Amino acid sequence: MLKKVKKRGKVRPLIDKRSGKWYNSNIMDRYEPLKIEAKWQKRWEETEAFRATEESDVPKMMLAEMFPYPSGAGLHVGHVRNFTIVDVLARFYRQQGVNVMRPFGYDTFGLPAENYAIKTGQAPQEVTKVNIANFRKQAKRLGYAIDWSREINTSDPEYYRWTQWCFLQLYKKGLAYQKESYQWWCPVDQTVLANEQVENGCCWRCGHEVEKKKMKQWFFKITEYADELLAEIDGLDWPEKIKTMQRNWIGRSVGAEIEFPLAREYASSRGIRDDGSGRSEEPRDDGRDEASRDGVYSRAITVFTTRPDTILGATFLVVAPEYAGLEFIVSDDARDAVMKYKAEALKKSEIERQENKEKTGVFTGAYAISPATKEKIPIYVADYVLAGYGTGAIMAVPAYDDRDREFAEKFNLPVVEAELIDRDLYGMPKVMYKMRDWLISRQRYWGCPIPIAYDAEGEPHPIPEDQLPVMIPEVKDYQPDSTGRSALAKAKDWLKVEVFNEKTGKMETMTRETDTLDGYACSSWYLWRYASPHDEKAAWDPEAIKYWEPVDFYCGGDHAVAHLLYVRFWCKFFADLGYLPFREPVKKLLYNGYINAPDGKKMSKSKGNVIDPLDVIDDGYGADTLRTYEMFIGPYDMDAAWDPRSVGGVYRFLNRCYNLCFDSSFSSLESVRDNGSEIASEPRNDGRERSGSRGEKNAVVRNKTIKKVTTDIHRCNFNTAVAALMEYVNELYKVGATEEDLAVLAKLLKPFAPHLASEMLEKLGADDEWPKWDEKYLVQDVVEVVVQVNGKLRAKLNVPADEATDDEKVKELALADERVQKYTESGVKKAIFVPKAKLLNLVV
RNA sequence: GGGCGAGUGGCGGAACUGGUAGACGCGCCAGACUCAAAAUCUAGUGGCAGCAAUGUCGUAAGGGUUCAAGUCCCUUCUCGCCCACCA
Numbered sequence: 001m002l003k004k005v006k007k008r009g010k011v012r013p014l015i016d017k018r019s020g021k022w023y024n025s026n027i028m029d030r031y032e033p034l035k036i037e038a039k040w041q042k043r044w045e046e047t048e049a050f051r052a053t054e055e056s057d058v059p060k061m062m063l064a065e066m067f068p069y070p071s072g073a074g075l076h077v078g079h080v081r082n083f084t085i086v087d088v089l090a091r092f093y094r095q096q097g098v099n100v101m102r103p104f105g106y107d108t109f110g111l112p113a114e115n116y117a118i119k120t121g122q123a124p125q126e127v128t129k130v131n132i133a134n135f136r137k138q139a140k141r142l143g144y145a146i147d148w149s150r151e152i153n154t155s156d157p158e159y160y161r162w163t164q165w166c167f168l169q170l171y172k173k174g175l176a177y178q179k180e181s182y183q184w185w186c187p188v189d190q191t192v193l194a195n196e197q198v199e200n201g202c203c204w205r206c207g208h209e210v211e212k213k214k215m216k217q218w219f220f221k222i223t224e225y226a227d228e229l230l231a232e233i234d235g236l237d238w239p240e241k242i243k244t245m246q247r248n249w250i251g252r253s254v255g256a257e258i259e260f261p262l263a264r265e266y267a268s269s270r271g272i273r274d275d276g277s278g279r280s281e282e283p284r285d286d287g288r289d290e291a292s293r294d295g296v297y298s299r300a301i302t303v304f305t306t307r308p309d310t311i312l313g314a315t316f317l318v319v320a321p322e323y324a325g326l327e328f329i330v331s332d333d334a335r336d337a338v339m340k341y342k343a344e345a346l347k348k349s350e351i352e353r354q355e356n357k358e359k360t361g362v363f364t365g366a367y368a369i370s371p372a373t374k375e376k377i378p379i380y381v382a383d384y385v386l387a388g389y390g391t392g393a394i395m396a397v398p399a400y401d402d403r404d405r406e407f408a409e410k411f412n413l414p415v416v417e418a419e420l421i422d423r424d425l426y427g428m429p430k431v432m433y434k435m436r437d438w439l440i441s442r443q444r445y446w447g448c449p450i451p452i453a454y455d456a457e458g459e460p461h462p463i464p465e466d467q468l469p470v471m472i473p474e475v476k477d478y479q480p481d482s483t484g485r486s487a488l489a490k491a492k493d494w495l496k497v498e499v500f501n502e503k504t505g506k507m508e509t510m511t512r513e514t515d516t517l518d519g520y521a522c523s524s525w526y527l528w529r530y531a532s533p534h535d536e537k538a539a540w541d542p543e544a545i546k547y548w549e550p551v552d553f554y555c556g557g558d559h560a561v562a563h564l565l566y567v568r569f570w571c572k573f574f575a576d577l578g579y580l581p582f583r584e585p586v587k588k589l590l591y592n593g594y595i596n597a598p599d600g601k602k603m604s605k606s607k608g609n610v611i612d613p614l615d616v617i618d619d620g621y622g623a624d625t626l627r628t629y630e631m632f633i634g635p636y637d638m639d640a641a642w643d644p645r646s647v648g649g650v651y652r653f654l655n656r657c658y659n660l661c662f663d664s665s666f667s668s669l670e671s672v673r674d675n676g677s678e679i680a681s682e683p684r685n686d687g688r689e690r691s692g693s694r695g696e697k698n699a700v701v702r703n704k705t706i707k708k709v710t711t712d713i714h715r716c717n718f719n720t721a722v723a724a725l726m727e728y729v730n731e732l733y734k735v736g737a738t739e740e741d742l743a744v745l746a747k748l749l750k751p752f753a754p755h756l757a758s759e760m761l762e763k764l765g766a767d768d769e770w771p772k773w774d775e776k777y778l779v780q781d782v783v784e785v786v787v788q789v790n791g792k793l794r795a796k797l798n799v800p801a802d803e804a805t806d807d808e809k810v811k812e813l814a815l816a817d818e819r820v821q822k823y824t825e826s827g828v829k830k831a832i833f834v835p836k837a838k839l840l841n842l843v844v
Numbered sequence: 845g846g847g848c849g850a851g852u853g854g855c856g857g858a859a860c861u862g863g864u865a866g867a868c869g870c871g872c873c874a875g876a877c878u879c880a881a882a883a884u885c886u887a888g889u890g891g892c893a894g895c896a897a898u899g900u901c902g903u904a905a906g907g908g909u910u911c912a913a914g915u916c917c918c919u920u921c922u923c924g925c926c927c928a929c930c931a
Binding site for chain 1: 847849850855856857858860867869870871883884885911913925926927929930
């Protein structure tokens with residue numbers, strides 16, 4: 001039971017979905033993508049066609065996409081765009097004889113798999129295994145030129161063993177450290193919550209109001225590299241958009257720290273501190289902890305400002321609610337109000353705080369002395385000052401700062417239009433960054449265990465490298481423990497470990513760290529693992545790294561800041577340790593746009609507008625159509641909307657390629673073949689104005705196409721490269737194709753539609769070596785010269801090439817043309833000739 | 845509020861450093877083939893006027909620079925993304 005699949009206005013392959021058989025139209029040998037694709041995919045698999053090995057006498061190129069998280073839903077069209085960009089480039093360079101490495105991997109740790117495990121009771125390991133198998137199968141159906149021997153998976157113990165090794169290197173250098181930090185905490189579920197699990201200040205599961213709980217967390221000291229990370233952005237061949245985002249994220253500002261002594265009589269009589277962790281309680285480590293010892297808070301407040309020159313206008317100070325010295329400065333009268341304000345501020349999420357920009361705050365009852373004016377100024381606490389930036393305290397200059405002015409107006413504080421003074425008069429110059437250290441501990445089961453154990457005193461000790469990996473223990477229930485620890489804490493046997501304690505000089509039974517690493521840690525070094533993916537002795541082999549890396553092309557559509565900053569950070573760190581011979585991991589970054597639903601909206605399951613790429617293939621269009629369509633859809637770096645009808649258009653194009661090669665009734669192939677050589681001696685015979693025989697004309701079009709496609713791919717203008725191929729095919733349909741024309745077509749088509757192109761090349765008995773163009777065919781003997789009068793197009797002249805560069809001659813010809821004469825009767829004042837544009841503009 | 849992009853036919857989009865606007869595809873329209881569809885092939889397709897040659901208007905709006913502006917500059921509007929009280 002065959003049924004017509006085509007709907008009105010839609011080109012669809014004729015295939016019966018139920019039987020999988022092709023509707024037998026009157027064309028005997030028709031394009032059957034699924035058949036061709038299965039054939040070539042099998043062949044590539046069997047021959048390991050894309051295996052890459054180091055060959056030092058051949059130029060290398062390493063290309064990678066941002067490896068995917070293999071979700072249960074399988075590949076989506078966004079993956080296909082991302083992977084196909086990489087694949088087109090990989091095949092393009094491979095065809096040019098470059099030694100190409102195109103690896104693949106899976107970023108498998110993370111919440112979705114864990115949540116699925118909690119919901120279904122299935123082990124995340126199992127879920128991951130199934131999802132990877134599905135992703136691999138689907139990627140293979142797209143015909144990617146992947147070296148499958150270089151497949152990696154971050155949750156494989158053989159991989160995360162080395163993630164743990166990386167952690168230990170950072171730990172040894174003091175760049176992995178612990179510090180108290182506030183975490184979202186649900187008192188009902190007794191669990192730590194990630195930011196995205198807090199909805200309107202309530203727990204996403206039980207709906208109870210969440211609170212912030214101070215907990216010890218692990219951090220990577222990325223701020224150590226802030227200066228270099230910022231400075232080297234300039235030299236990166238990355239999109240400006242990403243570079244700007246990284247600069248803003250790092251957010252360097254130059255200012256000064258200025259001390260404002262407290263006016264003693266107002267300082268709190270209770271000089272006891274409740275914590276010794278630093279001035280502000282938000283994550284921050286820049287070595288200032290020491291300065292905060294010995295009750296500095298009871299003597300002075302240090303502010304950070306980028307405008308120390310405005311200090312004469314500072315009429316009050318403001319500290320953040322989390323400001324650690326708040327206890328000491330607040331007066332007894334104000335204490336209740338201040339503590340109430342602090343408690344409320346702590347409850348609010350960052351989003352809530354930002355939503356309401358209306359200034360709020362409370363007077364602390366305390367005063368400070370301005371070092372510049374020696375006047376006594378009040379100290380307020382307000383949440384518009386952020387604890388995590390600077391010192392958590394500011395001098396407010398309402399005359400120069402909008403936020404301060406707003407606050408001053410609301411609380412009736414004086415606004416003084418004071419003169420500006422020398423910047424360095426009262427403070428120490430100081431550089432500040434918005435970037436915070438990277439909080440990497442997660443109270444989660446499905447992540448890379450942190451290779452640390454604690455002794456009886458609670459002091460951390462690294463797990464020795466020869467005991468790695470610290471395996472993820474098997475548990476039954478993946479829900480975090482009531483202690484705020486991950487489900488790892490439920491593996492009682494696993495928790496105990498014998499570790500040598502350097503302090504006591506003895507082996508001791510210690511308790512393992514139950515936090516796991518942020519998934520971004522796992523993806524911060526995977527690009528280097530690709531160089532030696534099965535290395536059992538090291539995270540990466542320095543020789544292989546030296547040959548393959550840094551990565552030449554890295555393509556993704558997400559993680560503009562986080563991941564792309566973290567890999568840069570680790571690269572610099574491991575370069576400092578001597579493990580990497582370069583300081584930037586990615587030479588060229590391609591940042592591709594999203595593919596939206598036909599209505600222009602984001603594709604999402606809930607909206608039901610998701611296009612499944614495998615459906616497109618199985619509808620009979622095939623992978624080649626899907627790949628080529630996604631390259632043709634628009635510039636790779638712009639968002640695009642899926643258009644099912646355009647998919648049909650691309651299918652039609654590939655069908656025409658197929659017919660040109662396999663069905664002579666679709667072209668005048670025979671007649672041209674008879675001609676033999678391309679530069680035939682026959683006179684012009686097609687009645688057209690353009691000179692040359694059919695063979696010659698083919699050579700012109702062919703060479704033009706080679707040039708266009710080659711330069712377009714070089715510039716990553718994939719959409720116009722495909723358009724050029726379409727033009728070429730249209731031309732061949734008109735004038736007929738020689739075998740050489742077809743071989744060139746197949747070669748140029750191969751990066752986009754590798755299966756069909758391979759089939760064509762096989763039929764033609766040709767290799768896939770990238771063709772070169774010959775400029776001699778691109779030089780025309782008669783050229784078209786455009787004549788404008790006052791910038792308006794008036795005539796096009798056909799001029800012999802040797803005369804077209806002679807401005808006097810061209811002018812003479814132009815003035816002889818009656819279309820031009822109509823406008824030049826009053827005389828020509830000026831004539832501008834542009835040889836490059838073959839254009840003459842007459843000014844009258 | 846700040847930063848970065850982008851506004852071109854009915855639609856997606858071409859136009860490298862200012863130099864023939866609308867490549868290519870979709871859609872539409874006509875013709876061929878067919879009993880008839882579909883598929884395929886051929887031709888046409890920015891608006892307005894004209895049988896046509898051709899003229900004229902036209903790249904969000906307005907102004908400017910230039911022999912020449914989709915492209916450069918200024919103003920305004922719209923959309924998208926990112927950051928968002930960072931002192």
